[in-house]
Amino acid sequence: MKNLYIDFDGVILDTLPPVYKLAKQLNLDVKTQTKEIGMLFSKIDWEELIEDSVDLNDSVNALSKLSESGKFNITILTHVNSLKEAKAKINFLDGITSDLTIIPVPSGVSKTKMTQTVGAILVDDFSGNLKEWEESGGTGVKFTKEKENDCKFINITSLEDLISIF
Numbered sequence: 741m742k743n744l745y746i747d748f749d750g751v752i753l754d755t756l757p758p759v760y761k762l763a764k765q766l767n768l769d770v771k772t773q774t775k776e777i778g779m780l781f782s783k784i785d786w787e788e789l790i791e792d793s794v795d796l797n798d799s800v801n802a803l804s805k806l807s808e809s810g811k812f813n814i815t816i817l818t819h820v821n822s823l824k825e826a827k828a829k830i831n832f833l834d835g836i837t838s839d840l841t842i843i844p845v846p847s848g849v850s851k852t853k854m855t856q857t858v859g860a861i862l863v864d865d866f867s868g869n870l871k872e873w874e875e876s877g878g879t880g881v882k883f884t885k886e887k888e889n890d891c892k893f894i895n896i897t898s899l900e901d902l903i904s905i906f
């Protein structure tokens with residue numbers, strides 16, 4: 741079995757658009773005001789946000805299918821800004837498959853510092869995370885809503901694609 745790490749925001753649930761919309765209303769720039777955005781993330785009601793977010797390309801069902809394939813040890817590796825956020829994500833993931841591991845990563849810490857990376861797959865929507873992962877000996881897979889042209893990584897639009905690729 742291959743070790744498979746899957747990001748949460750932007751891969752399982754489309755949680756970011758509502759946060760960025762709120763940031764815009766508050767006149768915060770997502771790219772430059774990272775400290776303020778971090779504060780915003782930590783203040784958000786994650787239970788509510790998760791309830792309001794849609795799953796991306798049937799990701800919840802795809803997680804079950806990945807598990808049933810028997811090909812992967814699946815871990816959700818997700819950045820969090822607060823313990824409340826971690827708790828809400830753990831509650832959401834509870835019961836999807838019985839063999840899921842969840843690792844909340846403190847914001848500002850590289851995902852590569854939390855686990856073994858060599859030979860492991862990371863699915864993420866953020867290229868920066870994938871770059872670090874590959875530099876640490878892992879395989880990066882970029883999740884996008886639609887196929888991306890000139891993607892430097894293996895590009896998927898559904899988690900189910902992993903079953904045929906690996």
Ligand SMILES: [Mg+2]
Pocket residue numbers: 747748749750751864865866
């Ligand atoms: Mg993400």
